[in-house]
Amino acid sequence: MTNYKVKFLPDEKEVEVAEGITLLEAVEKADIYINGLCGGEGLCGECCLQVTSGKARADKNAIGFFSKEEIENGYVLACQTKVEDNEPRYILAFPEESETGEAITISESEIGNLIKSKGAVFAAMKSLIDYVGLTFDQLNTIYVAGGFGSSLDIPKAVAIGLLPDVDTSKIQFIGNSSIMGARMALLSTPAFEKAVDIAKKTTNIELSNYLPFMNEFMAALFLPHTDSNLFSSVHY
Numbered sequence: 001m002t003n004y005k006v007k008f009l010p011d012e013k014e015v016e017v018a019e020g021i022t023l024l025e026a027v028e029k030a031d032i033y034i035n036g037l038c039g040g041e042g043l044c045g046e047c048c049l050q051v052t053s054g055k056a057r058a059d060k061n062a063i064g065f066f067s068k069e070e071i072e073n074g075y076v077l078a079c080q081t082k083v084e085d086n087e088p089r090y091i092l093a094f095p096e097e098s099e100t101g102e103a104i105t106i107s108e109s110e111i112g113n114l115i116k117s118k119g120a121v122f123a124a125m126k127s128l129i130d131y132v133g134l135t136f137d138q139l140n141t142i143y144v145a146g147g148f149g150s151s152l153d154i155p156k157a158v159a160i161g162l163l164p165d166v167d168t169s170k171i172q173f174i175g176n177s178s179i180m181g182a183r184m185a186l187l188s189t190p191a192f193e194k195a196v197d198i199a200k201k202t203t204n205i206e207l208s209n210y211l212p213f214m215n216e217f218m219a220a221l222f223l224p225h226t227d228s229n230l231f232s233s234v235h236y
């Protein structure tokens with residue numbers, strides 16, 4: 001959930017609120033008194049505000065209280081108006097095409113965040129595999145752990161450079177491995193001993209201080225990657 005700063009004039013009181021909350025809730029958070037006789041039902045028209053910058057999505061009920069000119073000048077009912085991102089959004093699915101009935105959209109900054117996240121994941125894998133002198137092709141299996149992994153579409157994850165370009169049958173989802181591992185270690189002595197043995201053989205590398213990781217991260221900030229040889233099966 002994205003947070004936005006909302007500033008109220010003339011007192012210049014500023015509050016940070018989550019996207020989608022109403023301006024009336026933001027007003028209350030800023031400790032500003034505003035008339036709201038109907039308790040935020042959109043019936044009394046008392047909670048009138050003017051939005052002078054940014055984007056706030058007014059509910060269609062608000063239209064009945066204001067003239068066309070007032071609406072053009074940003075007048076809204078605070079209780080019926082939600083704080084919104086003012087960044088342009090690409091529509092991936094129109095409301096009639098999505099199962100929820102709401103449009104599925106993505107913004108430029110969200111794409112930027114995705115590129116950084118997938119770049120960090122791939123850079124971590126690449127720098128670790130280089131550290132032990134292997135290539136991705138030499139791995140028998142790549143285990144993807146965590147709830148996030150189970151929703152991944154593997155070919156698409158490879159196409160954006162999140163997962164290495166290997167035979168996709170080598171990539172296995174194992175769900176929440178930490179909970180499963182803890183359960184097994186608690187219930188089974190051999191499993192516990194195996195966990196202790198694996199821990200003894202593990203080398204810890206602090207990626208935030210590891211220069212090769214930073215170099216790999218910069219190289220991975222591209223779709224799929226700056227080195228197309230690493231993703232030879234990906235064609236656009």
Ligand code: FES
Nearest residue numbers: 040042045047079
């Ligand atoms: S509080 Fe009554 S219309 Fe907003």
